[in-house]
Amino acid sequence: MSILVTGGAGYIGSHIVSLLGAAGEDIIIFDNLTTGKKENILYGKLIVGDLNDQAAIDKLFLENQIDAVLHFAGSIVVPESVENPSLYYQNNTENSLNLIKACIKHKTKKFIFSSTAAVYGMPESGVASEETPTNPINPYGRSKLMTEWMLEDVSAAHDFNYVALRYFNVAGASKTGKIGQSTPRATHLLKTAAEVVTKKREKMAIFGTDYKTKDGTCIRDYIHVDDLAQAHLDALAYLGKGGRSQVLNCGYGHGFTVKEVIGAVEACTGEKLNVEMGPRRAGDAVELISKAEKIKDILGWKPLYDDLAYIVKSAIEWEKKLK
Ligand SMILES: NC(=O)c1ccc[n+]([C@@H]2O[C@H](COP(=O)([O-])OP(=O)(O)OC[C@H]3O[C@@H](n4cnc5c(N)ncnc54)[C@H](O)[C@@H]3O)[C@@H](O)[C@H]2O)c1
Numbered sequence: 394m395s396i397l398v399t400g401g402a403g404y405i406g407s408h409i410v411s412l413l414g415a416a417g418e419d420i421i422i423f424d425n426l427t428t429g430k431k432e433n434i435l436y437g438k439l440i441v442g443d444l445n446d447q448a449a450i451d452k453l454f455l456e457n458q459i460d461a462v463l464h465f466a467g468s469i470v471v472p473e474s475v476e477n478p479s480l481y482y483q484n485n486t487e488n489s490l491n492l493i494k495a496c497i498k499h500k501t502k503k504f505i506f507s508s509t510a511a512v513y514g515m516p517e518s519g520v521a522s523e524e525t526p527t528n529p530i531n532p533y534g535r536s537k538l539m540t541e542w543m544l545e546d547v548s549a550a551h552d553f554n555y556v557a558l559r560y561f562n563v564a565g566a567s568k569t570g571k572i573g574q575s576t577p578r579a580t581h582l583l584k585t586a587a588e589v590v591t592k593k594r595e596k597m598a599i600f601g602t603d604y605k606t607k608d609g610t611c612i613r614d615y616i617h618v619d620d621l622a623q624a625h626l627d628a629l630a631y632l633g634k635g636g637r638s639q640v641l642n643c644g645y646g647h648g649f650t651v652k653e654v655i656g657a658v659e660a661c662t663g664e665k666l667n668v669e670m671g672p673r674r675a676g677d678a679v680e681l682i683s684k685a686e687k688i689k690d691i692l693g694w695k696p697l698y699d700d701l702a703y704i705v706k707s708a709i710e711w712e713k714k715l716k
Pocket residue numbers: 399400401402403404405406423424425426427428429430442443444445464465466467468469484488507508509510559560561562563564576
């Protein structure tokens with residue numbers, strides 16, 4: 394019995410592959426290597442392929458006994474989704490349907506989906522629980538929410554259970570020091586700051602300083618990638634015990650402004666970062682913080698790295714190693 398990990402060569406997927414491999418699981422990674430890299434894969438067998446290729450997916454399921462699917466593959470950049478929505482509906486929604494159809498056809502009953510806090514859009518209080526109405530404000534969030542809906546309907550109709558994990562802002566690098574965020578042209582705040590620290594970029598900008606927050610910059614709930622990875626193992630164990638379908642937030646339950654994150658980077662290095670004040674970026678929510686209780690209740694998830702200074706340090710240490 395194997396676990397299929399789509400997008401396992403990417404940032405987050407590779408961290409889960411690392412934990413699954415260390416736990417002795419049999420892993421198959423399906424990735425088109427658009428943003429992922431072979432070097433990120435520490436365990437398992439890589440099959441290079443694209444989820445838009447239904448025949449390739451069917452072949453994969455025919456040739457392997459797939460017990461569970463962890464579905465990370467997708468397009469992930471919010472502003473890009475505003476400029477090119479079709480890409481997001483194709484790669485995130487339609488390609489997810491291809492994968493779900495293969496699960497039904499080949500009787501794979503356990504599915505874990507990388508969803509996102511972006512499905513909430515702009516929650517009024519800035520804090521979202523799983524019961525907060527979804528109202529995505531960009532194509533990225535909509536493309537992911539549509540996949541959640543497909544999973545809900547398929548799970549109601551078939552012997553099929555899923556856990557959709559709504560990640561908040563994932564950051565940092567593995568404590569093993571072997572993997573981290575190595576996606577080329579990444580746009581994430583901490584990744585960008587780490588590239589400025591290591592002189593791979595000359596400078597960066599803060600996108601919007603006139604938001605109604607304590608210092609005018611957007612607020613996010615940053616979660617360490619190792620804690621997020623563990624949530625996937627917990628979700629697999631839950632489904633393995635016959636757990637029913639769930640939608641769960643993955644965050645720590647508190648947020649930091651962009652300026653606070655930059656302050657934490659400067660505190661870590663002891664140097665001023667070359668930062669400009671820039672205009673707002675399309676598609677950004679002002680404040681997105683997780684209500685974080687449900688995942689602890691249902692999965693027994695116990696985060697270990699809820700510490701911005703540690704997250705920042707691990708991201709910078711990784712960036713220094715990354716050629
Ligand atoms: N990074 C975050 O903060 C964050 C937050 C919320 C949700 N997510 C979700 O987590 C998942 C993983 O994100 P990441 O940060 O690791 O991104 P990433 O770009 O590093 O990883 C995505 C992986 O999927 C592969 N891929 C993309 N399209 C594919 C296709 N059509 N067929 C096969 N492989 C394909 C890429 O090559 C890459 O290895 C995504 O679904 C993303 O939406 C990420």
